[in-house]
Amino acid sequence: MPEQSDQPVRDALTETLADQDAGRLADVHGPYFGEFGGRYVPEALIAALDELEAEFRKAQQDPGFAADLSRLHREYTGRPSPLTEVPRFAEHAGGDAVRVFLKREDLNHTGSHKINNVLGQALLVKRMGKSRVIAETGAGQHGVATATAAALMGLECVVYMGEEDTRRQALNVARMELLGATVVPVALGTRTLKDAINEALRDWVTNVDSTHYLLGTVTGPHPFPEMVREFHRIIGTEAREQVLERVGRLPDAVAACVGGGSNALGIFNAFLDDDGVALYGFEAGGEGIESGRHAARFSGGAPGVLHGARSYLLQDDDGQTRPSHSVSAGLDYPSVGPAHSWLHDIGRATYEPVTDDEAMEAFRLLCRTEGIIPAIESAHALAGVLRVGRRMADAGLRDQVILVNLSGRGDKDVATAARWFGLLHEEPATEGDQ
């Protein structure tokens, strides 16, 4: 705590910093996060990116935009999402030394945090006067959220999805189609999320006059990483207040899974400038780093350029993208948002891989101890929390508070989990997703 005599000086300093909008990690603007980010895209897209950024900046200054978005959050999404303490789960994460709180983004309309970003961008689309949105999706959560917003706002919607993922997530394909979207299976390259993004970018280059690319995470060319962070900022803002109210102080650690990294950045952002709060991002370790079958960009990748941004990337010696692997389609992506690469390099956040096995064990544990079926993506964060909590207990720490972003619900993953745990009593599926 600062001494009393320092207080006026500190207040003045705080004011100055606020005036300059400088110095706060939470407010860093694109196009660059440290040496990461940028706009590595064909020139043909630059005009659309400039238009989008200009509209976004205008909207940020417009109280009407904030009011519209806030009303949708409240009346459509069901925000604020609750904060749930999970004591029976926490017993497995360091026993009585640790309290674990879940930020319940799984309870949002459409079942994940993705809706926050989608509603924000869809409002921008209306302001720009465009009539068509395209999106990529891995697990299907962003695709469902985009199809939902498109239905709500009367926009034509096309979702690109890797053919492999349309099989893994057949239920979400049906959901998108029910919502009026066209789902295009992408049978190119590795037939997963990265190839869906390639195809979405090709569509965008061709139809940019009428079409907005509603990118689903904090990756891609500027202004997407900053803009999507801003639309998910509400996760951390709410959670910070809720934790303060519930335990009277900030958490000791905040944890989230990291695919592209939007749910993680959304919750990290409110704590970036609180030095006492440790931040943990958990990547898909797949079958283990040594197996080569994973999506752990920080453990198994190096900086490079993919899909418009410079960031950590799974790549071979020739700069060709290496295929990623994860039991979770939503984390199965070879790159990561540039802001995470920056937070990694400056040491503000710690990124660790979690294997498929660890994630599925944590998935089952939350089901059985708390009656909550998480998305397999979010189960990676839960597995990470078990690890972090035990470390805290082993270090002799007491009264530790860990906040976890439960980014999505697991309804879409029931078939995968049932196969994983051998719960299906019919003949075994011939095409596995493990």
Next chain:
Amino acid sequence: MTGTVTTSATAARLDALRAQVRPALVGYLPVGYPDVERSVEAVTTMVDAGVDVVEIGVPYSDPVMDGPVIQEAAEAALRGGARVRDVLRVVEAVAERSGGQVPALVMSYYNPVLRYGVAAFARDLAAAGGAGMITPDLIPDEGDAWNAAADEHGLDKVYLVAPSSTPERLRLTAKASRGFVYAASTMGVTGARASVGRRAEQLVADTRAAGASHVCVGLGVSTGDQAAEVGRYADGVIVGSAFVRTLLGDEPWSDRLAALAEVTRDLADGVARARTGGGDA
């Protein structure tokens, strides 16, 4: 407007052709399709049959600017083990075959070059006799490392403009480019089209007005007639997918090379009559 640098191999070639009252035929093929040896044969076949400038593509795992034809060839090249360094062999072969008459540009997405090392790539490309590089996903705003390396080694920097480019961006890109500016004829990816976009002619005029001394047009040109039409107003006509398509399929390799030579001659004939008043509508 004459540029600040006078040592562009490609610009010199375009000027020589301009003196003959004709535009250049710029031909693209990827290295490594169907394998490295045969891609060298294909490129030299194209040179013998009449292309004036060569673009050699580096196959990349995520070619967002390319349509199905070039994607298919690139995927096959990668499956066959093509490496970034193989592009240098093709560059050398073009320089040898044409006695240095045909400038060889590399066309590469940025990450393979970034991974190779931008400075190292520029050094090795210059040593192999290459003229420069076309960068479909690198805009001048992000080009500091490449610009410095290209300047040090006297290589051409070919950036792209599109029908969506604002006058300000046309100026920026014209200023940053050396050799020529690559004008994308239409909003879209590579591949044959029934007609070349109407916006192409205006874009070339606007790009010249923005300060570019040489402007070549690509995307969608596949026939001699289209080449003749575009060649009326562009310094060069860039063709990719139409060449690559002749090499796909299972026919005997010699037949595929013959088809490549035939398409090349048709396109070369198109550019030759572009400004004679005979071939254009």
